[in-house]
Amino acid sequence: MVLERGSFLLTADVFRIDLGDRLGVTQLFALDADEVDQLLAEGITSAANLANFRFFANDFETRTEGVDLVAFWQPPAWGGHTTLDFAVNLTRTEVVEHNPATLDARRIRELRDALPGLRWNASVHHEIGRVELLGRLGYFDGWWDPRDAWAYGGAYLFDLEAAVRIDDRTRFVIGGRNALEGAADRNPNPTVIGNVYSTRAPFDTNGGFYYARLQYRWGSGN
Helix, strand or coil: CEEEECCEEEEEEEEEEEEEEEEEECCCEECCHHHHHHHHHCCCHHHHHCCEECCEEEEEEEEEEEEEEEEEECCHHHCCCEEEEEEEEEEEEEEEECCCCCCCHHHHHHHHHCCCCEEEEEEEEEEECCEEEEEEEEEECCEEECCCCEEECCEEEEEEEEEEECCCCEEEEEEEECCCCCCCCCCCCHHHHCCCCCCCCCCCCCCCEEEEEEEECCCCCC
16 A cells, blocks of 8 residues: 655565465474484484484465555655654564474474564654754564574664765765664573573664765766
8 A cells, every 4th residue: 555645655565474384494303212222223423413303394374464564754844854754664574384203393383473563763864954864763673593592672773974075076984873872682691601691682673873974876877
């Protein structure tokens, strides 16, 4: 669906994806002592160091449903020098059929909850003469990390950028991604797992990133 009114534009995409015989990795399996001895007797020496393993299978079905909304607006009262953008995604995945011999509850939860179900960002871009200002606020919903066996909470991220057009070819830019250093949840058992933050975080967990750059455009094109 597309709605357009003057300088306002809204698009909405609704989707449903059914996958049968979906290909993916199974749950983790572990060899017991008798199985290790049997493999060693058959000449498979690597079995002595094989603690866990999993393999690819295509014996489960999933259904993914969601919606994407994107909005764009240039307020006429501000002379077309300001642009407002908003985008939101809501997605849910369910395992509708599976083989209990290859997919356990942990693997099913990974397929369902390892990615944030909700994410959105809103930004404003404003021009004042040779100066351009950009602010962006984003949000990621919580997710479940199967490696840490922990549900992490959502997080807000704020970006800022300012640019000055020195001439028709040159721009100087300064800015910061995650400028307010919004922190991700910490792993509650870092000494056991070996990581302070989730390795599956959908955003950078290293805190704020600040930069300055000088841009120059060659050629005669606009």
